[in-house]
Amino acid sequence: MINTVWLKTFCTLADLGHFTQTAHALFMTQSGVSQQIKKLEQQLATPLLIRVGKSFTLTDAGVALHRDGRKLLQATELLEQNIKQDDPHSGRVRIATPGSVGLTLYPFLLDLQQQHPKLSVMHSFAPNKSIERDVSQRHFDLGITTQPSTLPDVFTQAIAQEALVLVTDNRIADINWPVLQRLGFISHPDGHHHCQALLRANFLQFEHPEQFQERGFSNQISLILEPVSRGFGFSVLPLHAAKAFAKQAKIRIHTLAHPVSETLYLCRHTQVSQSQRVRYVADKIQTLLQAKV
Structure with missing residues (x-):
């Protein structure tokens, strides 16, 4: 009988395609993942992976096991859920x-x-x-x-709906087009998308985010407003992100004439x-x- 713990590790590895990500997803070490795959290959007496350096591809047996093994794991999980007490708080x-x-x-x-x-x-x-x-x-x-x-x-x-908001440092009381051009833009991974959505609805002059000098960038959601709070530029963010910024006293969240939400x-x-x-x-x-x- 196939060991379902080893099978779950193998199927997760096949899904993610990376030993490190698999170890993280399963709360294991990378060596632990490798050991379980080897044990499963020994149990089935057939190679499941073709290893090339740190990468790998599935053998034909590996492809078949991944396809059918995932179905088996799902059925096992559903069975376990059905027979266990279903407590909403546990x-x-x-x-x-x-x-x-x-x-x-x-x-x-x-x-x-x-x-x-x-x-x-x-x-x-x-x-x-x-x-x-x-x-x-x-x-x-x-x-x-x-x-x-x-x-x-x-x-x-x-x-639900989440409003997009324009944020500056707390010294900026009123927003108009010359103010935005003077400030410049603090960007983030969704910055251009959010900027286009909100500013196109509120400023006839707006065509694209490249109209503003990009004064900074961060891919950490909790840090995007740090340069904004220091007066380096403005940014456009979902409201939850703006309200979660730790230094609320140093920023101003502006309400524009035409609200836009995601x-x-x-x-x-x-x-x-x-x-x-x-x-x-x-x-x-x-x-x-x-x-x-």
Whole structure:
């Protein structure tokens, strides 16, 4: 009989394509992943991987095992869920969100865990495409995205709106086009997208973000407003990110004439019967985000 622990490690490795990422996903060491793969190959008396340096490809046997093994693991997990007591306040819930909403959501999830000590919440920050993929591959029970999924096995439900806001340092009282051009732009991975969405709706002069001198960039959601707070430029961010910035007294969040918002979507796997604890957490998340609109 195939060892399901080794099989899960192999299927996760085949999904992610990287030993280090697999070790991180399974809370193992990289050597532990390698040892379990070797044990599985020995048990089946056939090679599953062709190793080339630090990379690998699947053998024909590996491809077949990945295809059928994933089905077996899913069936085993569903069986285990069905026979266990389904307590809404006990067990593990895995969730991934974009950085902005995650800054608001993660402390709230910790509050839930304090209220229910038997509930374990595993939260990750990730971009939309990664969340969509990982929900599809069942690495997460729930995901929050700012775009509906294009994958057939991922269900997305619009649950809230998140406003985009223009942020400057606290010395800027009024916003107009000359002020923006003088300040310059502090960018981030979604900066051009957010800038286009909000400024196109509010300034006839706006054509593209390149009209502003780029005065800085950060890919850390909690640090994007640090240069803004020091007067280096303005930025456009989702409201949750702006309100989560630690130095609120040093920034000003401006209300523009024509508000623009992004839709937040709750994602889950279409083929998985959700446990009571996942439904409980999903309901709490939806209530929180709708209350913060």
